[in-house]
Amino acid sequence: MDEILKAQLPYTLREADFPALGELYRGKVRDNYSRGDRIVMITSDRLSAFDRVLTTIPFKGEILNRLTVFWFDKTKDVAPNHILDVPDPSVLVVRRLQPLAVEMVVRGYLTGSLWRDYQAGKGAKAYGIDLPEGMRKDQRFEKPILTPSTKEQVGKHDEPVSPGELVSRGVIKRKQWEEMARISLDLFAAGQAWARERGLILVDTKYEFGVDGAGKLWVIDEIHTADSSRYWIAQGSEERTRRGEDQKMLDKEFFRQWLIRERNYKGEGPLPEIPDEVRAQLAGKYLELVQTLTGEAPRLVVGDTRARIQKALKARKYL
Ligand SMILES: Nc1ncnc2c1ncn2[C@@H]1O[C@H](COP(=O)(O)OP(=O)(O)O)[C@@H](O)[C@H]1O
Numbered sequence: 587m588d589e590i591l592k593a594q595l596p597y598t599l600r601e602a603d604f605p606a607l608g609e610l611y612r613g614k615v616r617d618n619y620s621r622g623d624r625i626v627m628i629t630s631d632r633l634s635a636f637d638r639v640l641t642t643i644p645f646k647g648e649i650l651n652r653l654t655v656f657w658f659d660k661t662k663d664v665a666p667n668h669i670l671d672v673p674d675p676s677v678l679v680v681r682r683l684q685p686l687a688v689e690m691v692v693r694g695y696l697t698g699s700l701w702r703d704y705q706a707g708k709g710a711k712a713y714g715i716d717l718p719e720g721m722r723k724d725q726r727f728e729k730p731i732l733t734p735s736t737k738e739q740v741g742k743h744d745e746p747v748s749p750g751e752l753v754s755r756g757v758i759k760r761k762q763w764e765e766m767a768r769i770s771l772d773l774f775a776a777g778q779a780w781a782r783e784r785g786l787i788l789v790d791t792k793y794e795f796g797v798d799g800a801g802k803l804w805v806i807d808e809i810h811t812a813d814s815s816r817y818w819i820a821q822g823s824e825e826r827t828r829r830g831e832d833q834k835m836l837d838k839e840f841f842r843q844w845l846i847r848e849r850n851y852k853g854e855g856p857l858p859e860i861p862d863e864v865r866a867q868l869a870g871k872y873l874e875l876v877q878t879l880t881g882e883a884p885r886l887v888v889g890d891t892r893a894r895i896q897k898a899l900k901a902r903k904y905l
């Protein structure tokens with residue numbers, strides 16, 4: 587499998603470039619073409635960390651999109667989602683909705699940026715939450731907590747925010763907050779339960795929501811992917827927390843820590859150089875995650891990703 591990941595290094599998809607599909611919104615990871623009430627979302631192989639695009643990873647777009655499809659299918663009874671069609675493993679056609687400018691972050695454990703804030707004495711006050719003192723790194727919360735952030739334009743960092751502020755700033759209505767909070771916690775519970783059965787811990791994640799013309803809420807974007815979530819290997823996790831050891835991760839935190847350790851990079855200054863070896867290694871992490879969660883190895887074919895997508899879009903008459 588390692589060979590396949592390395593062989594794909596020259597063929598990664600940086601940008602989709604299909605102007606005929608409609609109006610382009612290029613996000614950090616996806617190229618989104620809107621027309622009428624649908625969006626064709628092409629998940630590129632771009633890797634972003636600290637809100638910056640740093641490199642591309644072989645098969646990453648395809649793997650993330652497969653995860654989103656898998657999870658949306660699994661949770662379709664928990665909440666309605668935006669998927670209409672999956673013409674290619676890297677592509678979704680979705681219902682175009684009015685996105686609400688908030689990232690609903692759900693956390694089951696004290697780790698990552700929240701742990702960094704907690705250590706710096708900031709706790710979770712920005713989210714309107716009082717955390718108990720004396721918690722350890724990676725310690726589980728009694729109940730998952732919601733730590734929302736505003737969703738900013740490309741190039742700006744997202745900001746922590748409390749539910750009260752979201753409502754007073756007019757980003758969302760109180761009732762919407764309540765429904766989004768309930769759905770987010772339900773989706774997270776469903777995700778954690780399934781991950782557990784597969785030997786993984788869904789540590790934290792973020793959801794996005796959109797509204798249709800009638801005001802109905804839909805789950806949009808991606809769910810429970812390695813870009814939007816943190817996953818740990820369950821076995822031995824509690825012992826590792828007790829001993830203060832690092833968790834075994836199957837997500838992007840591995841890369842964030844590599845950037846901090848090897849490049850002293852935390853999102854500021856010139857873009858760091860990422861060696862091919864690290865790119866292939868990261869692809870392996872993404873692959874391991876999709877394999878473990880879904881219980882099967884995706885059939886990955888080395889070759890030009892853009893050409894494959896183009897063919898699939900033509901076959902389904904989107905192009
Ligand atoms: N169904 C939808 N309707 C409208 N916008 C959506 C929908 N699903 C996702 N989006 C938006 O499309 C974009 C997806 O691209 P992404 O690469 O994640 O961008 P970003 O860098 O803004 O997060 C996001 O801005 C997301 O909010």
Ligand SMILES: [Mg+2]
Nearest residue numbers: 613614615807
């Ligand atoms: Mg996004």
